[in-house]
Amino acid sequence: SFNGRLRDECLNTHWFLSLDDARAKLEAWRWDFNETRPHTSLGFMTPAEFASSAGVNPGR
Numbered sequence: 001s002f003n004g005r006l007r008d009e010c011l012n013t014h015w016f017l018s019l020d021d022a023r024a025k026l027e028a029w030r031w032d033f034n035e036t037r038p039h040t041s042l043g044f045m046t047p048a049e050f051a052s053s054a055g056v057n058p059g060r
Contacts, residue, residue, distance in 0.1 A: 005033070 016022035
């Protein structure tokens with residue numbers, strides 16, 4: 001599911017002009033995927049919310 005979404009929503013929709021441009025666009029997509037988008041498998045919570053509710057600090 002993740003790989004399909006990455007391809008459909010990021011890789012197939014952006015032209016990468018350089019390695020730095022690719023890194024920036026992929027990081028923006030990853031941040032949105034993990035911080036703002038609810039996931040059905042997590043009870044419609046974002047991964048960050050789910051980790052926080054479980055007492056896990058995802059930044060470590």
